[in-house]
Amino acid sequence: MGKTIALVGNPNSGKTTLFNHLTGSTQRVGNWPGVTVEQKSGTLLHDGETQVIDLPGIYSLSPYTIEEIVTRDYLTLDPPDLIINIVDASNLERNLYLTTQLMELQLPIVVVLNMMDIIEKRGDHLDVAGLSRSFGLPFVTISALKESGVDQLYKAIAEPIAVAEPIAYSIVVKSILDTIEEIIAPLVPKKLRCYYSIKLFERDGQTSGKLAIPEDGLAVMDGLLGRYEKELDDDSEAILINERYKFVTKITRQFLVKNADQPSFSVMIDHIVTNRWLGLPIFVLIMYAVYYFAITTVGTWGTDWVNDVLFGSVVPDAVQSYFDSIDIHPAVSSLVIDGAIGGVGAVLGFLPQMAALFLCLTLLEDSGYMARVAFVMDRVFRGFGLSGKSFIPLLIGSGCSVPGIQASRTIENLQDRRMTILTTSFIPCGAKLPVIALIANAIFGGASWIALSMYLLGIAAVIFSGVLLRKTAIFSGEASPFVMELPMYHWPQWKSIFRAVGARCMAFVKNAGTVIFLSASLIWFLSSFNWHMRMTVESDQSILAQIGGAVAVFFAPLGFGSWQATVATIQGLIAKENIVGTLGVLMGATGSEAEVATAFSTLFNPVSAVSFLVFNMICMPCFAAVGAMRTEFGSAKWTLFGVLYQTTLAYVLAFIINQIGSVIVLGAPFGTGAALATAAAAILLFIVLRPAPEKASSLWGSLAKPMVK
Numbered sequence: 001m002g003k004t005i006a007l008v009g010n011p012n013s014g015k016t017t018l019f020n021h022l023t024g025s026t027q028r029v030g031n032w033p034g035v036t037v038e039q040k041s042g043t044l045l046h047d048g049e050t051q052v053i054d055l056p057g058i059y060s061l062s063p064y065t066i067e068e069i070v071t072r073d074y075l076t077l078d079p080p081d082l083i084i085n086i087v088d089a090s091n092l093e094r095n096l097y098l099t100t101q102l103m104e105l106q107l108p109i110v111v112v113l114n115m116m117d118i119i120e121k122r123g124d125h126l127d128v129a130g131l132s133r134s135f136g137l138p139f140v141t142i143s144a145l146k147e148s149g150v151d152q153l154y155k156a157i158a159e160p161i162a163v164a165e166p167i168a169y170s171i172v173v174k175s176i177l178d179t180i181e182e183i184i185a186p187l188v189p190k191k192l193r194c195y196y197s198i199k200l201f202e203r204d205g206q207t208s209g210k211l212a213i214p215e216d217g218l219a220v221m222d223g224l225l226g227r228y229e230k231e232l233d234d235d236s237e238a239i240l241i242n243e244r245y246k247f248v249t250k251i252t253r254q255f256l257v258k259n260a261d262q263p264s265f266s267v268m269i270d271h272i273v274t275n276r277w278l279g280l281p282i283f284v285l286i287m288y289a290v291y292y293f294a295i296t297t298v299g300t301w302g303t304d305w306v307n308d309v310l311f312g313s314v315v316p317d318a319v320q321s322y323f324d325s326i327d328i329h330p331a332v333s334s335l336v337i338d339g340a341i342g343g344v345g346a347v348l349g350f351l352p353q354m355a356a357l358f359l360c361l362t363l364l365e366d367s368g369y370m371a372r373v374a375f376v377m378d379r380v381f382r383g384f385g386l387s388g389k390s391f392i393p394l395l396i397g398s399g400c401s402v403p404g405i406q407a408s409r410t411i412e413n414l415q416d417r418r419m420t421i422l423t424t425s426f427i428p429c430g431a432k433l434p435v436i437a438l439i440a441n442a443i444f445g446g447a448s449w450i451a452l453s454m455y456l457l458g459i460a461a462v463i464f465s466g467v468l469l470r471k472t473a474i475f476s477g478e479a480s481p482f483v484m485e486l487p488m489y490h491w492p493q494w495k496s497i498f499r500a501v502g503a504r505c506m507a508f509v510k511n512a513g514t515v516i517f518l519s520a521s522l523i524w525f526l527s528s529f530n531w532h533m534r535m536t537v538e539s540d541q542s543i544l545a546q547i548g549g550a551v552a553v554f555f556a557p558l559g560f561g562s563w564q565a566t567v568a569t570i571q572g573l574i575a576k577e578n579i580v581g582t583l584g585v586l587m588g589a590t591g592s593e594a595e596v597a598t599a600f601s602t603l604f605n606p607v608s609a610v611s612f613l614v615f616n617m618i619c620m621p622c623f624a625a626v627g628a629m630r631t632e633f634g635s636a637k638w639t640l641f642g643v644l645y646q647t648t649l650a651y652v653l654a655f656i657i658n659q660i661g662s663v664i665v666l667g668a669p670f671g672t673g674a675a676l677a678t679a680a681a682a683i684l685l686f687i688v689l690r691p692a693p694e695k696a697s698s699l700w701g702s703l704a705k706p707m708v709k
Contacts, residue, residue: 002047002048002049002050002051003049003050003051003080003081003082004050004051004052004053004080004081004082005044005050005051005052005053005080005081005082005083005084005157006052006053006055006074006075006080006082006083006084007019007052007053007054007055007084007086008055008058008071008075008083008084008085008086008098008102009057009058009085009086009087009088009095009098010057010058010059010086010087010088010091010094010095010098011057011058011059011485012057012088012485012487013057013086013087013088013095013114014086014088014114014115014144014145015054015055015057015086016040016054017144017145017496018084018086018112018114018142018144018150019040019042019052019054021144021147021150022042022044022045022052022150022153023042023043023044023045023052024042024045025040025042039053039054039055039056039070039071039074040053040054041053041054042054044157046154050157053074053080055070055071055074055075056068056070056071056410058071058072058098059094059097059098060097060098060101061075061098061101061102061104062202062204062237066409066410066412067409067410075102075105075107076105076192076195079105079107079191080107081108082107082108082109082110082157082161083102083105083107083108083109083110084109084110084112084153084157085098085099085102085109085110085111085112086112086114086144087099087111087112087113087114088114088115089113089114089115089116089118089119089126089141090115090118090119090122090488091485092126092252092256093245093248093249093252096248096251096252097244097245097248099111099135099137099248100166100167100244100247100248101244102164103135103137103164103165103166103167104166104194104195104198105164105192105194105195106163106164106165106166106191106194106195107163107164108161108162108163108164109137109161109164110137110138110139110140110153110156110157110161111131111132111135111137111138111139111140112139112140112141112142112153113126113128113131113139113140113141113142114142114143114144115143115144115145115488116141116142116143116149117143117145117146117148118488118490122258122259123259124256124257124258124259125256125257126255126256126257127254127255127256128141128255130251130254130255131251131255134251134254134255135251136162136164136165137164138156138159138161140152140153140156145490145493145496146493166194166198167243167244167247168247169240169243170243172228173201173228173239173240173243176201176224176225176228177194177197177198177201179220179221179224180197180200180201180221181193181194181197183213183214183217183220183221184196184197184200184211184213184217187211187212187213188211196211198240200221201225201236201240202236202237202240203225203235203236203237204237265489266368266486266488266489269489270372270486273369273372273376274372274375274376276379279372279375279376279379280376280377280380283373283376283377284452284456286364286369287452287455288448288449288452290357290360290361290364291357291448291451291452291455292448293356293360294353294354294356294357294360294451295353295357295436295437295440295446295448295450295451296446296447296448298356299352299353299354299355299356299357300352300353300441300446301352302351302352302353302355302356303349303350303351303352303353303437303441305352306345306348306349306351306352307345307346307349310345310349311341311345311346311348311349315341315345316337316341319336319337319341320333320337323336323337331528331535334524334528335521335524335525335528338524338528338585339520339521339523339524339525339528339585340517340520340521340524342520342524342584342585343516343517343519343520343521343523343524343581343582343584343585344512344513344516344517344520344581345584346438346580346581346583346584346585347434347512347516347577347578347580347581347584348509348512350433350434350437350438350580351505351508351509353433353434353437354430354433354434354504354505354508355501355505357430357433358399358430358500358501358504358505359497359501361398361399362492362497362500362501363492363497365395366490366492366493366496366497366500367489367490367491367492368486368487368488368489368490369489370395371484371486371487372486373391373395374388374391374392374395374482374484375388375484375486377391377459378391378482380463381463381466382482384463384466384467384470385466385467385470385478386416386419386462386463386466387411387413387416387481387482388482388484389410389411389413389416389420389482390408390411390416390419390420390423390462392407392410392484393405393407393408393411393420393424394420394423394424394427394458394459394462397424397425397427397429398427398428398429398430399429399430399504400429400430400431400507401424401425401427401429401621401622401625401628402624402625402628404424404425404427404429405421405424405425405625405628405629405632406628406631406632408420408421408424408632409632415474415475415476417632418475418633418638419465419466419469419475421629421632421633421642422465422469422642422645422646423461423462423465423466425620425621425625425646426457426458426459426461426462426465426617426618426646427455427458427459427462428454428455428458428617429576429621430504430508431508431511431575431576431577431622432454432576432577432616432617433451434576434577434579434580435572435576435577435579435580435613435616436450436451436454436613436617437451438579438580438583438600439600439604439609439610439612439613442599442600442601443600443601443604443606443609444606444609450613454613454617457614457617457618458617458618461618461649461653464688465645465649467688468684468687468688471687471688471690471691508577511575511577512577512581515574515575515578516575516577516578516581519571519574519575519578519581519582520581520582520584520585523544523567523571523581523582523585523586524585526542526543526544526547527539527542527543527544527545527585527586528542529542529543530542530543531543531546539586544563544567544586545563547563547567548563548564548566548567549563549566551563551566551570552565552566554566555569555615557655557658557659557673558608558611558612558615558651558654558655558658559604559605559607559608559611559612559654559658559662560603560604560608560611560612560615562603564582564583564586564587564603565583565603565604565612567582567586568582568583568586569612569615569616569619572616572622573620573622573623574622574623575622575624576616576621576622579616583600583603587599587600587603605666606665606666607657607658607661607662607665607666608658610657610661611654611655611657611658611661612654614650614653614654614657615650615651615653615654616650617650618646618649618650618653619646619647619650619651620642620643620646620647620650621646626639626643629642629643652680652684655676655677655680656677656680656681658677659673659674659676659677660674660677660678660681662674
């Protein structure tokens with residue numbers, strides 16, 4: 001059986017990038033903490049029997065966050081054969097603190113100094129050999145982003161590596177640790193005694209709870225620690241933290257010679273893009289440019305060709321010609337051309353726009369800018385009772401809501417974590433982009449402001465929900481502080497950029513070829529046959545029309561009460577891009593851009609189109625995301641509340657937009673619907689502005705139970 005290697009390091013140290021190089025994987029890489037929220041495994045490329053584990057990024061083995069618990073439990077309960085400790089050489093002192101803790105596990109360790117290119121660029125000098133001697137560990141220098149030095153790491157892995165020894169603590173600390181180790185010797189395997197004695201010195205409650213330590217032993221430990229804490233006027237955990245940092249600081253000052261201090265390129269840019277007054281407008285302008293590029297110009301050129309030429313004539317004509325030559329049954333021909341090709345083609349037609357958007361967003365992520373956006377948005381969020389930590393899952397959720405919701409587990413504060421799970425899907429994900437592009441192109445002539453407004457709507461819905469939910473007792477309290485290291489700016493690596501964009505696009509194509517294909521075929525069947533299983537000339541007489549018509553009454557106040565729009569909305573629960581495929585089949589929208597616009601003008605006017613978009617952007621997400629919510633909440637009751645809250649908010653917002661918008665934009669008379677919409681808007685405003693209640697209601701009280709994790 002092969003050995004196991006665990007990759008351990010601080011968030012944003014390059015762990016996942018190195019994991020991808022070592023295993024050939026394509027795990028998501030990001031410039032913020034929370035990208036890796038659970039361990040990932042792969043096989044070492046140069047040795048098919050060696051398993052490599054990518055553990056969540058942590059700053060310490062002390063169990064303060066969920067990712068620290070995941071990493072600590074893996075290292076102590078199922079120790080690997082080797083630890084590769086990835087250290088950001090550009091932030092040496094902070095990263096090496098974790099190294100001192102890993103040494104206490106007494107496992108073989110190879111320290112990988114990543115981002116050495118930044119050290120060289122700064123003009124700093126690092127004595128790697130001196131570091132290796134001081135720590136008693138092999139040190140290897142690499143640049144994971146540029147794939148340099150990886151061969152040296154392979155050589156280090158192949159050589160025998162001695163077990164690491166903990167740093168030399170002060171005489172008094174060492175004496176107390178020896179006493180604790182004697183007390184727990186009968187209870188703990190020899191190889192873990194050092195680690196457990198240090199955890200008990202730190203008064204780690206989880207560690208002491210796992211061991212059946214005799215009362216007299218506990219009394220001895222408590223007495224020793226109490227006297228020492230009183231002598232130093234500090235708690236025992238802080239004592240060890242100080243000793244570790246003294247050790248690390250002494251070594252880094254000895255072996256790292258820094259160039260004369262001067263403002264770096266990153267610092268100079270940050271003065272502008274994170275400015276209190278300029279940061280947010282710059283972000284809005286950048287996102288407008290992104291959507292203009294992806295939706296209005298370059299992305300649209302590709303989409304027009306795919307829709308008008310490829311799936312508008314070339315593919316259907318070729319298939320029809322082949323079917324004519326073999327005299328196939330008209331029903332089968334309609335199924336393939338109108339159903340499968342029409343539905344899948346309607347979705348794949350937006351692939352160029354999605355690829356353009358993914359390219360822009362990945363460039364912003366890889367360069368380091370998106371991490372600054374989280375910093376900027378923390379100021380905005382905090383003013384509305386939200387934590388900046390919530391913005392990281394929102395950023396991840398812009399690609400797909402599922403990993404975004406999963407990333408919420410890195411938020412320690414329970415209320416903030418719940419609120420993040422509730423609101424992450426408000427940000428338009430990749431699957432919602434085709435819906436936005438469809439409406440923007442068909443109703444608004446490809447206007448780029450539609451896409452940007454939906455993105456800003458998502459952020460506004462998050463902020464509104466934060467204010468609203470903070471008014472309830474279950475979510476009351478201050479948002480947790482947000483601390484995040486800002487990575488250095490760097491030129492994006494095109495190989496990793498195109499790999500990430502390709503992975504996102506392939507996932508979209510795969511979904512179109514499976515889920516969308518089956519859904520489109522089912523929609524074709526239900527819209528082509530009546531209850532007597534006879535093909536209908538008019539789809540209004542079909543099974544689907546009658547089912548959709550029965551439900552459409554609920555959406556009529558929102559402006560899209562047609563059975564086609566209703567069926568498409570319900571199909572979106574399977575996958576949001578299903579909305580496009582369904583409308584493509586039902587409306588026959590596979591021709592030129594003008595034909596598509598004409599077809600959709602029978603379903604929507606400008607106001608109802610916006611209402612349709614708003615509802616489908618804010619309502620409950622696809623079933624996969626709901627499943628992720630259930631996992632992260634650990635409660636069916638909380639999941640149900642989340643789904644009801646999202647759908648209710650979406651319905652109310654769409655109702656207000658359609659009723660009031662029809663009066664203002666379309667000149668409709670101010671009737672009962674508009675009056676109710678005005679009242680609903682006033683009620684929402686009152687709820688947001690009212691003081692927070694002191695006690696929970698019975699509903700909130702029933703929900704105010706800890707999440708099961």
